[in-house]
Amino acid sequence: MNGVEGSSATDVAFWVISAVAIAASIMVVTLRDIFRAALFLALSFMAVAGLFILLRAEFLAVVQVLVYVGAISILIVFAIVLVRDIPGGGKDNHIRVVAAIVAALLGALAIFVVFNSDFTDLDALEASNADVAAALTGTYNLDDTETLGDEFEDQYAIAPPAGEDGTQTGIFSNSTGAIGGLFIRDFVLPFEAVSVLLLAAMIGALALLRQREEGS
Amino acid sequence: MTLENVLLVSAILFAIGLYGALAKSNAIMVLMSIEIMFNAVNVAAIAFSRFTVPAGLTDTPVVVTQQAVQRALTGQMLSVFVITAAAAEIALGLALVIVVYRRRDTVDVTDLTEMSG
Numbered sequence: 001m002n003g004v005e006g007s008s009a010t011d012v013a014f015w016v017i018s019a020v021a022i023a024a025s026i027m028v029v030t031l032r033d034i035f036r037a038a039l040f041l042a043l044s045f046m047a048v049a050g051l052f053i054l055l056r057a058e059f060l061a062v063v064q065v066l067v068y069v070g071a072i073s074i075l076i077v078f079a080i081v082l083v084r085d086i087p088g089g090g091k092d093n094h095i096r097v098v099a100a101i102v103a104a105l106l107g108a109l110a111i112f113v114v115f116n117s118d119f120t121d122l123d124a125l126e127a128s129n130a131d132v133a134a135a136l137t138g139t140y141n142l143d144d145t146e147t148l149g150d151e152f153e154d155q156y157a158i159a160p161p162a163g164e165d166g167t168q169t170g171i172f173s174n175s176t177g178a179i180g181g182l183f184i185r186d187f188v189l190p191f192e193a194v195s196v197l198l199l200a201a202m203i204g205a206l207a208l209l210r211q212r213e214e215g216s
Numbered sequence: 217m218t219l220e221n222v223l224l225v226s227a228i229l230f231a232i233g234l235y236g237a238l239a240k241s242n243a244i245m246v247l248m249s250i251e252i253m254f255n256a257v258n259v260a261a262i263a264f265s266r267f268t269v270p271a272g273l274t275d276t277p278v279v280v281t282q283q284a285v286q287r288a289l290t291g292q293m294l295s296v297f298v299i300t301a302a303a304a305e306i307a308l309g310l311a312l313v314i315v316v317y318r319r320r321d322t323v324d325v326t327d328l329t330e331m332s333g
């Protein structure tokens with residue numbers, strides 16, 4: 001059931017993409033040239049989009065490329081050009097050493113916690129309840145999975161249509177449709193709230209930049 | 217690729233972003249570092265969404281309900297909202313940076329000391 005996921009090719013891809021993301025991020029915080037730092041930031045965003053694909057979040061990978069690489073990076077480059085402080089841009093301030101120690105300590109603490117926690121892993125579920133694990137991640141056949149029951153079709157109304165042989169793909173095999181369903185159903189209130197947030201941010205940015213022009 | 221490995225990458229990215237946010241004197245660099253931290257959080261949320269089992273699905277027999285689907289994708293939904301908040305934050309942050317630059321001719325956060333007593 002793991003298929004391609006369990007193969008070493010996925011592991012190699014994961015470590016290569018992770019190395020690119022981390023190296024690009026280190027370049028962002030160490031480079032003195034702020035314009036180059038912005039370009040490495042875009043590379044870091046792209047690598048994180050690759051991680052999203054490996055984690056079966058295709059929709060978010062596309063959103064990541066559109067919003068981060070396409071919008072936020074460009075916005076940052078615009079700001080750098082407007083501010084015209086490129087050469088001395090990446091300068092460190094006086095608490096640099098303290099900042100490095102704090103960041104290293106927090107990172108070490110997070111890594112310690114990660115490797116000492118007991119997560120309910122999908123692998124454990126596969127051992128105890130393979131049908132449910134298949135419904136989440138892999139492919140399964142509705143007729144063969146008794147534990148899923150007849151109620152499944154009624155309650156999981158956003159399931160993608162079954163293939164010709166009756167097999168159906170799991171939630172994470174095609175998550176975009178499920179995410180769209182959740183947006184207009186379970187998460188409709190947060191969805192409306194963030195649209196108001198974006199509107200407020202847009203009006204706020206316009207108000208900030210207009211005020212100065214009237215004053216001058 | 218296990219949950220621990222993905223969270224390890226996420227923790228490293230977050231630490232790098234935290235260092236940049238604290239150690240940089242240029243306001244735009246601080247905003248860029250904050251974006252790296254947002255990215256690290258998104259990676260962690262999606263990793264949890266992908267690798268951990270939604271509550272209520274560990275017992276047998278079980279019915280995959282709408283609620284279970286919602287739980288299975290909660291991490292991805294969280295990431296969508298984090299990305300939205302990050303977009304709003306960077307728009308306002310850069311607007312503030314440009315306003316500060318017009319008034320003070322600098323975006324060095326160590327020079328902006330009007331609020332310090």
